[in-house]
Amino acid sequence: MLQNVRLTIRTKILIGYFLVICCLGAATIVVSERISSLQNEIETIASRDIEIQNLITTIRYNAISMETSQRGFIITGDEAYLDPYIKGKKEWEANYNILYPYLSDNPAAKKILEEIKLIIENWIATAGEPTIALRKDNNTQEIIDFFYEDKAKQDIDLLRIQFENIRQTEIESTQNHLMQLENRNNNLIIGLYTMLLLVSVAAFMIVSFVSGTIVKTIKQVVKSITDIASPGGDLSTRINVTARDEIKELADATNALLDNVNNQNWIQTKVAEVATMNQGINDMKTLAESFLSKLAPILNAIYGVFYIRQGAGEQQRIVKIGSYAASGEEEGIASFRLGEGLVGQAAVENRTFLLNTAPDHPIIIKSGLAQVTPQSILVVPIEFEGKAVAVVEFASAESFTSQHLKLLELIENHFGVAVNNVAGRMEVERLLSESQVLTEELQAQTEELQAQSEELQMQQEEMRMTTEHLEEQNLFAEQKTKELEKAKAELESYSEQLKQSSQYKSNFLANMSHELRTPLNCILILSQILSENENQTLTPEEEGYAAVIHSSGNDLLALIDDILDLSKIEAGKVILTMDEVNVSEIPEHMKLGFSPIAEKKGLSFQISVADDVPAVLYTDGQRLQQVMKNLLSNAFKFTETGSVTLCIQNADTESIKKYVPSCLNDTVLAISVTDTGIGIPKNKQQLIFEAFQQVDGETTRQYGGTGLGLSICNEFTRLLGGRIVLKSEVQQGSTFTLYVPSRPNMEKEQLAVEHHEAAAAAQDIVPAPDWMEPTISQANEFEVSLFKGKRVLLVEDDSRNVFALVKALESKQFIVTVANNGKHCLDILQQQTGFDLVLMDIMMPVMDGFEAMRAIRQDTAMLETPIIALTSKAMKNDRDKCLEAGASDYISKPLNMEQLFSLMRVWLTKQVGH
CATH class of the missing domain: 3.40.50.2300 (Response regulator)
Structure with missing residues (x-):
């Protein structure tokens, strides 16, 4: 059953991809499970360590609060000072009970914690409670004696030491756990590389097998085609492919093409045979019978009749002058008027008639042994100069094929000339016969009549040659006219397709803008409401989630605007607003926008403006700032350490000649953005200015982005009359220099926008x-x-x-x-x-x-x-x-x-x- 399944090349490739993806999926699941396990352990250790440190700090705070509160009450006698003491006394033991289970796996820390408990309980019993009782009784002397002896200082000092000891002990325990996790992480990395190697080997084997099955069949087809196309190759040979895919379809199409070529060769051969048959025939009946005898076997016809057009005006008739395989009264009707029967109608309309069902046809073809009734009738007019000069009728015991019809179509185009030529020659012969009769009657005029006859014969020959020349010129002119009309139609069709393509693109951008902005509108509104949290129903963490959703929605909106900007640039519909731009305000705008980014990433952001820079620049300020912001955004995105520098200065003459030679008489600013980031290879420095392009796939995965920013920068800079120049070294950083000319004489565009x-x-x-x-x-x-x-x-x-x-x-x-x-x-x-x-x-x-x-x-x-x-x-x-x-x-x-x-x-x- 599997042998009957049709596996296309695409299916084979997809099966190979599916198997490779399955291998990758299995490897990914195993690695993800191990990574998730390590991550959970890291989170557990981190949260446990933070909880232990918080509890230690809280117990220490409780102890210090009790001591401070006790001293404050003793000094002032105000019982309000006892509130921290009472609170700390209630809380420290509860916090101790929470902390104690965390240290069950660390005996040293557990022992220290138990000693801390004893110290706190001892201090409360020997120092805290007794002194508070003495102060409530106003027993000042005993309080002075108590502090003079300083019985509690030793407990407090020991308590501080023990708190520090337990903190250090817990830090060492955490470090040991982290070292164990690092060892397990290294083992995971080794396992990952091993699994990657195994998956790569399996993928290579799968791809080799799939490609081998495809290439083997293609080579078989190529070999068959080469054998057929070689000198002396047999066109009757056919390609045999057992595979059930597109290559099988290619082989079948090639075999069909070979069949068509054979048919064309057969038709051309038969046309040539019929054309050579007409040579040397000067009698119309001989021509008709020769034509029928030659063509009937080719068409597999068992009966044929040839009719010639005779007479003039209303007396014209279609008269039979020859037949093929006819006998007795069954030779057919002797003549037809124009429009009478299929023969007469074919002569009037210049139209071919084919009848494939003729069960009651009166004609019966006889042989020595049997009688045959024709099953298909074919009536074909013979045309000369747009007029049917003859009609041929064939009958066959089987249906005529399209190949037969094509052959007759080619033959009738030139056989009409042969019929006309024979008719002309017969007319000449008739006139010669008449002249001979007149010669016998009028001996005196013999020489004159002979001269007239020779002259008439020459004129007719000249007329025949002129007619043939005109026919050739007419055919050539008609062919050229058809070719010109075809070329014109193709150009009009191509122009219409271009218009439709442009309209489709505009409609697509408009509709896609609507389809994307509609759900995006809902996302931005709801995320903004959630992030504002006016009802205070969300936690700070949930507010952060909402803010991230809102920020991501704005990023998507910016992407849509970038795509629309590119479309407007391409369509030439961007309108520049040329006006005065205050150069001194540019650094402040850039500093305000990018200083927080620099602080967050720990980068140095420096801006320098040369003293001789003009105060005012005539250009489109909005487009200029958009280009600068894109360049600075890229610099901060691809820089992890170091600095980003913005420098504004006048361009030197050599740079203007080299990059913007049309602006030699204008003021040109050179605005450069320099970073210490990843850099760009030489072979990729032109690629990044194309839409949706970045340095490579790794850059896209690590830093994100769509690759539209630099493309838009490049197009806007071109519209402003400037240019962007890039200098970069891999791992050394990049410098994008923007050359912007000042155009004070350009007409300002006034935009009718409120x-x-x-x-x-x-x-x-x-x-x-x-x-x-x-x-x-x-x-x-x-x-x-x-x-x-x-x-x-x-x-x-x-x-x-x-x-x-x-x-x-x-x-x-x-x-x-x-x-x-x-x-x-x-x-x-x-x-x-x-x-x-x-x-x-x-x-x-x-x-x-x-x-x-x-x-x-x-x-x-x-x-x-x-x-x-x-x-x-x-x-x-x-x-x-x-x-x-x-x-x-x-x-x-x-x-x-x-x-x-x-x-x-x-x-x-x-x-x-x-």
Whole structure:
């Protein structure tokens, strides 16, 4: 049964990969189990050691608190000083009972702990309680005598010594456990390398076996094809493959190709035979019978009739002049009018007729021994200059094949010329006969008639030659015309495909932006609410988890923006805003952003600015800072120890000539970022500037990232008219130098974008109006009183976003009503009124946000109600579409709730003002 299973090459390779992955999976499970076991032991030792040290410190603190409290009470007589003594007396023994089981495996530490207990109990009995009792009785003299003798000092000093001894003993015990774990870890590493070697050997054997089975079959096919293609090779040979995969399909396709080649050769051979047959024939009947006799055996026909077109005008008829294998009355109809029967219709339409079922055909083909009834009839017109000059009919006891039809199609294209030539020659002969008769009657005009006859013959020959030449020219022109039309059609098709590809790409980016931003919006909103922990229901550790989720979501958002930036650059839709940039502010921005990173990683971050650097640079400040931030981010990412240095200076003339020669007359800044990180090999220094590329796979696994940052830096720098130059040595660090020209004469681009749209697109905070600048506490109370009880209609189809937004809005005391799409929104507005604000999603089923906003604005009661559009596409013209549809404002997903609340505050305040 397995022999009938079709194993494709892909299946074989997948089976090999599956076996290799199984080996790797087994090894991974074993190693993971051992690593998990070691990790658990390390965590157990660490937590136990910390707990023991904390308990020792707590008992020591209890003892010292009792002593300090006792002395304070004795000195002051204030019983408030006895509270630490009473508390310590209650707690030290409980802490001792907790600590004692931890030291059960360390006899030395256990013995010291028991001595500590005895010392504390002795001090309480001999010093603590007696002196407190004396002070309560105001027996000052006995207290003085007690301290004069200093009975308790020896116990306290001994207690300190014993606490230090037990701490040192426990530290030594922990070190011994760590040494044992290190030995076990070394054994694990040795086992890991051994297992890796075994897995590699098994994988090599599996791959060798799978590739061997594939290559063996391919070599067999190649050998067969080589034998067939060699000089003298037999085209009738066929490739035989026993494998049941794609190579078997390749062999079958090759065999089919060979069959087709053989068929073509057969057709060309037969066409040549028919063409040579026409030579030397000057009689139409002889031509017809020769044609039938030659072609009928080739077509396996058992009957044939040849009809010629005769007459002119309405008197034209199709007349039979020859037949094949016919006898008696069964030779067929003698003639047809044009359009009469299949023969007459074939002459009118220049069309071939094929009848494969003719059970009641009157024609019966006779031989000496039997009679045969034809099963297939074929009627073929012979064409000359677009006109059927003859019609041929064949009958066969079996069906005609496509190969037969193809042969007749090729033959009829030139046989019409042969028919016309023979007809012309017969006409010439007829005229010659008539002239001979006239010659006998008119002896006097014999010479003149002979001259006329010769001249007429020459003219006809010239006409024949001219006709043949014109036919050749006509065929050549038609062929060239068809080739030009085909090339034009191909170019138009290719151009249309390019347009569609560009449109598909734009639609894909827009839709993917929406599909990614919609769930990302829910993640960012809910993680922000959790991290703020306003209800204090989360532990600090859980707050940290929420903050990490929120940070990761922002990283994903940055990745989406990077991909959109690359797409805009590629499409040539990036608009540069050329304006004055204060160079002195750049170091402060970079220091503010990256100094915390340097402190966290323990790196030195230095910034130097040359004295002769111009105060103002004319360029796109936003793009310039984006490039610098990407370069500094990479420097800190790939640097573990050492330093990162940012240097800003004027570029020297040689560097300008070499890297930006078009800016020789402009001021050019050289901004370099130098690190002491891992460095970049020479052969990888151009690769890293391509999209989604890093130095190698190991760099990706260790440091993460998508490889988009440097690609975007390179493209933005090119748009700014500059260049990025890299110098790097492996393990020595890298220096990225950014050459940026100052272009004061360039026209400034004015972007028609309001401040709050720019804030929404760049994920910045929307600035409040000048009249909204009270203190922070006053602003919060302003906000609470403004939001409380306001009715908000949320139109959103995604249940995750609905859940997140409702939670966030209700935390600000909004009253929220939810609509699942635009139609549901309109239904709610017909039943309820008095909404203070509408939050409208754009991409929804049934009715989208654009259509819903247009319908809302047609209601005079809703003309002044603020509508804030929410969209996930974030494409360039989304804002204009939203405002045209009736939106009051626009914000892109994922939503920053502070931005959203700021926008809502602005529009609700305007409503209050109205």
